[in-house]
Amino acid sequence: MVDTRSGPDFVERRRFARVTQPPLGVEEAQNGVLSPLDFTTGDLPPPQQFAAWQDYISPLLDVHLPENVYPEDGFSAQQSVWNLGGMLMIQHSSPAVGYARLPEKVRLSPLDHWHIIFLHSGQSWTEVDGRVARNEPGLVEIRSLGRPFRGRKLATESIGLIAPVDLFSDHGGLPAASNNVVLGGHRVRLLADYVASVEANLRFLTHDDLNNVKERLREMVFEAVTPLVERNAGGDQVSDMGLMARARRFIAGNIASPDLTAEALCKQLAISRTRLYELFETSGGVANYIRRRRLLAAHAMLSDPSDSRKVAEIGAAIGIDSPANFSRAFTQQFGYSPSNIYKHTQDHRPVLAKGHAGKDGGRPETFEGMLRTLGLF
Template identity: 25%
Template structure:
């Protein structure tokens, strides 16, 4: 006789309200390090049920309103890059994934590629999720580039939500022998829905938007070690200064965009509790002339010095650790 399907359950209900967010944020599922940078926007509470269905993970989650961020540095430091299909039963989420906007309301779904930077806000919600390891997603749904912020309409998502609800209801009675067939059925159903949900043609973008995308990729590759001057970028991209300036007009210019990316990376490095580079090293690595240059630019953007920001991160982390320390 097959063994019962293992179900991982997690809830913050038993913790004092002031400890619930820290307890959840520092949990070790699905990875020991947090996957998102999160900030509750109302008193925090959550409960989860997850199960492994063959090669994929199924999750049912209730969680209060939150801001979610995933930065390029987080992606570089992580080995967790699945495709997540989120199905919204109650609640709402909206934001952007790699610059592409999405808006999901109750009864809809969206795909989230964790190999890409993102920022979104969610209300209090109840969701079902299928977490698809990248090799599995590539085998079933490649190419994946058009899934990064793909939204399923209510009509498209309805069948998947019904299937997920049936799995959730049956979880207490499922066996390990049933897990693999259920996971495969989920993949087959997702593939069927995707045939209708995927755009039949690639949306057209303007010449300036296409150049902005190419230039942004070039800047990202050369940001740490490389020349990102206007002259160098024009040579790499084979365009004139006027064309390049036009493409970055909405960003305040090419160098303003480069500075923003450097400051984003500096903020991620300052918040990295595992490495603690010196501020001077961060400044040199990211192309600032010296620590003072980084400090002036950082204060102008964030209203505090790099040292003050690092101390704020350390203080917040200490508060979370203290609140989750076991009583003696």
């Protein structure tokens, strides 16, 4: 028997009309709002490449060439930095190099962020207090930029995250024992897969996507790191998380109070001054932490169009009575003065219009500027 329904003149009869449903979200692929801050040494003559890289990366690290490698040999390095609105995602490729963030740089630097690194290729060795963390593809390395370290790496390609310490404050912060550790396992693989997915879609992220992406990254980092670190930490390190959560909440709630001091924190937490200093060691010290939070609060006030107070009044509101001292501290923290805040907040916006470059497009001027303003968003 021949099935006539398959013949050329067959017309399928349907009880209901067919309505094609177009896939949702496809049109949003053209509405990405991010543009990276790109840097490459590839356009320079080989003898100038390493010096250019040293200058570019200096806010983060001091770097030096391996033995028997010379600047004349060239140093082809690339980096793209994407601001997710308070967290940086960094695509990085460079030859073998030695690196360090020594105590003097830590002391003078306002950066106490976490640096989280996934290697696509190569290996690295980082030493803190005699303990070396070896990173390779398939693992994740975490280090604090608020603590000294030194190391070396082979030629590597990587994707990394830089996040301010306070991004995790709702959870009491990442444990202090997270510094200079390398982690693996299924949680790390889930995190790495999500980071790779975000990396592949950076140019397509919309305004609505950004906060969700940042929040998901924050949660996944915390969920991947904390159980592994706590499992190998002593009871004191676990209790530090609860103390830090209470300390950060107290500081945030009393940020404008002249009575916000180390002594007040000791009384609130019922701990000694020595214990308090140990608690804030990875944040650059309790006084530096309070000062930084006050300056961030002042930055938010100055950026608020509805706040009509003068610069000196806002300085006084955060406990700095001298306008000169406030301006000096503010400029040291952010790299620009309080009176120039509007221009620089536009230049350092976390969301950048796709296809625009230079000051007219609001692109951050430097890598250092992006690092300094992370805690604002």
